Amino acid sequence: MIAFALPWLFALGVAASLGVVALHFLSVRQPPELLLPTARFLDEGQVRALSRSARPSDVLLLILRVLALLLVCAALAGPRWASGSRSTMRLVVADVAMRADSAALLSLVDFSGSGGAVRFVWSGASTDSGRVGAAATGMPRGIRIDLTAALPMALRAAASVATELPDVDSLSLYVVTPPPMQVNADSWRAWRATWPGAVHVRSMPTASRAGGTDSLPQSRAQLRFDTTGVDARVDDPVRAALAMRTADISQSITVQRADVERESIPPPGPAPDVTILWPVSGVPRGWRAVSDTSSALVANGVASVAAWPRSAMPTEGLLRDARAIAWWGDGLPAAIEVRKGASCVREVGVAVAASSDLLLDANATGFMTALLAPCGDMASGSGVLAERLDSGRGAAAYAARFRAEEASHLWSLPRWLTPVLLALALLVLLAEWLLRDREVART
Amino acid sequence: MVTSYGPLLDALRGVRWPARRAVGAALPGAHRSRQRGTSGEFTEYRLYRQGDDPRQLDWKLLGRSDRAFVRLTDDRALVPTWLLIDASLSMAFPDLRSALPTAPPNKWQTASALAVGLGTVASASSDPVGALIASAEGTTRLVARTRRGTIGELARTLDTLRCGGAVELAPLLTMTPPTARVVVISDLLGDLDALVRTTAQRTAAGAIVECVHVVAAEELTLPSGAYLARDPEQMQVARVLEPRATTAYRERFDAFRADAARRWRSAGAGYTEVRTDAALPRVVRQIVSGQSRMDAHHAGGQGAESVR
Numbered sequence: 043m044i045a046f047a048l049p050w051l052f053a054l055g056v057a058a059s060l061g062v063v064a065l066h067f068l069s070v071r072q073p074p075e076l077l078l079p080t081a082r083f084l085d086e087g088q089v090r091a092l093s094r095s096a097r098p099s100d101v102l103l104l105i106l107r108v109l110a111l112l113l114v115c116a117a118l119a120g121p122r123w124a125s126g127s128r129s130t131m132r133l134v135v136a137d138v139a140m141r142a143d144s145a146a147l148l149s150l151v152d153f154s155g156s157g158g159a160v161r162f163v164w165s166g167a168s169t170d171s172g173r174v175g176a177a178a179t180g181m182p183r184g185i186r187i188d189l190t191a192a193l194p195m196a197l198r199a200a201a202s203v204a205t206e207l208p209d210v211d212s213l214s215l216y217v218v219t220p221p222p223m224q225v226n227a228d229s230w231r232a233w234r235a236t237w238p239g240a241v242h243v244r245s246m247p248t249a250s251r252a253g254g255t256d257s258l259p260q261s262r263a264q265l266r267f268d269t270t271g272v273d274a275r276v277d278d279p280v281r282a283a284l285a286m287r288t289a290d291i292s293q294s295i296t297v298q299r300a301d302v303e304r305e306s307i308p309p310p311g312p313a314p315d316v317t318i319l320w321p322v323s324g325v326p327r328g329w330r331a332v333s334d335t336s337s338a339l340v341a342n343g344v345a346s347v348a349a350w351p352r353s354a355m356p357t358e359g360l361l362r363d364a365r366a367i368a369w370w371g372d373g374l375p376a377a378i379e380v381r382k383g384a385s386c387v388r389e390v391g392v393a394v395a396a397s398s399d400l401l402l403d404a405n406a407t408g409f410m411t412a413l414l415a416p417c418g419d420m421a422s423g424s425g426v427l428a429e430r431l432d433s434g435r436g437a438a439a440y441a442a443r444f445r446a447e448e449a450s451h452l453w454s455l456p457r458w459l460t461p462v463l464l465a466l467a468l469l470v471l472l473a474e475w476l477l478r479d480r481e482v483a484r485t
Numbered sequence: 486m487v488t489s490y491g492p493l494l495d496a497l498r499g500v501r502w503p504a505r506r507a508v509g510a511a512l513p514g515a516h517r518s519r520q521r522g523t524s525g526e527f528t529e530y531r532l533y534r535q536g537d538d539p540r541q542l543d544w545k546l547l548g549r550s551d552r553a554f555v556r557l558t559d560d561r562a563l564v565p566t567w568l569l570i571d572a573s574l575s576m577a578f579p580d581l582r583s584a585l586p587t588a589p590p591n592k593w594q595t596a597s598a599l600a601v602g603l604g605t606v607a608s609a610s611s612d613p614v615g616a617l618i619a620s621a622e623g624t625t626r627l628v629a630r631t632r633r634g635t636i637g638e639l640a641r642t643l644d645t646l647r648c649g650g651a652v653e654l655a656p657l658l659t660m661t662p663p664t665a666r667v668v669v670i671s672d673l674l675g676d677l678d679a680l681v682r683t684t685a686q687r688t689a690a691g692a693i694v695e696c697v698h699v700v701a702a703e704e705l706t707l708p709s710g711a712y713l714a715r716d717p718e719q720m721q722v723a724r725v726l727e728p729r730a731t732t733a734y735r736e737r738f739d740a741f742r743a744d745a746a747r748r749w750r751s752a753g754a755g756y757t758e759v760r761t762d763a764a765l766p767r768v769v770r771q772i773v774s775g776q777s778r779m780d781a782h783h784a785g786g787q788g789a790e791s792v793r
Contacts, residue, residue: 074713076708076726079717080674082724083741084734085730
């Protein structure tokens with residue numbers, strides 16, 4: 043099967059060929075000859091007469107001319123020969139938590155059309171620049187936190203595909219993600235402009251979302267509880283609710299359920315990515331004590347409507363260096379996040395009674411997801427991103443290279459196809475010239 | 486092929502071809518000669534003049550009338566008849582290979598039949614008959630003879646000959662005896678000017694020249710439809726034949742034939758136009774009777790009247 047980089051040019055050749063065919067139907071032709079000794083008494087005039095017939099004249103010449111025209115136009119239109127159908131690769135950007143069950147992702151990919159190749163790009167893996175040095179590069183983090191992260195990853199993968207697999211004609215991008223923590227609109231628009239095609243966003247399959255801890259990278263993804271000073275005989279509803287959501291954890295999280303006086307003591311072992319300060323009782327430092335209830339707890343776009351006991355409220359000084367990740371029904375922060383370099387500390391002002399099952403409610407998913415998510419802050423805004431796009435460095439350079447390859451890709455595939463087609467056209471024209479010369483000599 | 490002339494020869498039995506004027510000195514024959522001689526056929530008396538042969542004196546008349554008269558008689562002489570036949574390629578029209586069996590003969594067949602018919606009539610008058618046939622292969626010359634078999638030899642020669650090329654008849658006309666009777670059988674599409682000029686010279690010298698202009702019926706009635714007409718003798722001449730062009734063609738062709746008739750007659754020759762679909766015995770009778778000359782005289786000697 044043959045395709046063209048400039049199909050309009052080949053269509054132009056087809057139209058010109060139709061014109062040639064029409065001319066052969068309307069060709070000027072000589073009437074049949076008659077030997078007449080008294081021909082000298084006829085009028086002198088044009089010995090050719092314009093005639094129209096139901097059958098084209100000089101069929102062989104017509105075939106050669108049309109063939110030459112089509113060959114020239116096909117050669118100049120950037121022909122691309124494919125042994126089969128058009129080759130399209132599906133690029134699936136998914137959260138690394140779904141790596142173990144990648145087969146389930148195939149059900150989200152549309153395989154109608156040509157090609158069946160799929161390449162997975164895992165967001166949140168150790169090689170993902172969205173995690174490693176994210177603060178330094180200004181790249182959006184994993185798609186679990188920011189959907190924008192899928193686009194630079196896709197661009198890098200596309201550049202790689204274009205280099206490694208020249209037979210691939212097009213890429214179809216699928217992003218499979220749980221509901222992201224945030225979508226920075228400016229960042230999304232900037233990166234979206236660099237991806238030339240459509241972006242298919244799919245929700246994570248239920249089965250994969252409920253995947254066990256086996257799918258977690260064991261090196262970093264872990265949930266630890268620092269319960270120093272807490273009565274072990276008392277069932278901790280926070281610990282139970284968090285333990286049920288270990289599947290959502292892609293990093294090391296330490297939950298300190300200690301008293302507020304002990305929160306300054308660093309826990310033993312390596313520094314965690316996320317530290318959650320959720321006192322069993324009392325008020326965290328910088329918070330002010332309150333004692334009432336709120337009708338709802340909103341986080342991550344999900345509202346849990348219930349009589350939530352409220353024990354503390356963050357002060358304004360604390361909010362200057364933090365951002366809210368959960369809100370009460372009246373709009374006041376219920377949990378905040380404070381950046382600590384590459385890690386962050388989340389402080390929660392939600393008092394949960396020992397026998398409460400509010401955290402086990404399905405509507406508390408948003409709140410729990412917001413607590414267990416990686417540090418979702420962007421180290422730099424869209425201004426830094428735009429600067430990098432303009433300079434053509436970093437991830438933007440991949441996009442530029444990808445687009446440059448697409449724009450300059452007017453050569454035939456394989457490269458020798460255009461010269462061969464032109465040579466064939468030359469041969470056909472030569473045959474046409476010889477045949478026409480013979481026809482003229484014969485008449 | 487010789488037998489195909491049978492009906493024509495049967496139709497011409499008993500036909501004689503007298504010379505239209507007194508012929509010159511020749512062997513004794515059937516035609517009135519310009520020579521006065523001693524033949525047994527008395528013509529008139531004339532007073533004896535000094536120098537006359539005394540043997541021609543009518544002594545009995547001298548004895549009765551005492552006057553000397555010379556007994557005059559007209560000589561009878563033979564007229565050698567030469568058939569000058571055009572065998573150029575244009576005479577092969579129309580091509581018999583593509584013609585229907587019921588189609589009329591082409592110009593060459595008509596010319597051949599006319600030559601045989603006229604030769605037969607001339608031979609019946611005890612005149613020697615010879616032929617000069619011009620074709621692409623050269624000139625075929627049959628010496629004028631009176632013996633039996635001359636016409637058969639002529640017929641065989643004509644049947645075996647193939648038309649071809651473009652020929653000139655004027656040089657052949659000069660090869661005939663000055664006082665002979667020459668019958669030019671042609672379509673006049675060759676060297677007409679030179680032929681008429683030479684004819685005028687020959688008739689002035691005492692020759693009797695008859696022109697038989699053979700015209701194909703297909704030349705008068707052109708086929709319908711559009712064709713590229715080519716002159717077979719001049720293939721570079723190519724003209725478009727279409728229905729709307731036939732009127733002008735016919736006008737030009739009629740004018741050509743009328744002009745040819747006028748020029749031939751002006752040169753002192755007889756002119757007879759013969760169509761290929763004409764009844765040939767009638768044509769031969771008309772030619773030998775000089776009817777064409779009389780018709781032309783009555784018509785003022787201007788137009789060409791086709792014999793059918």
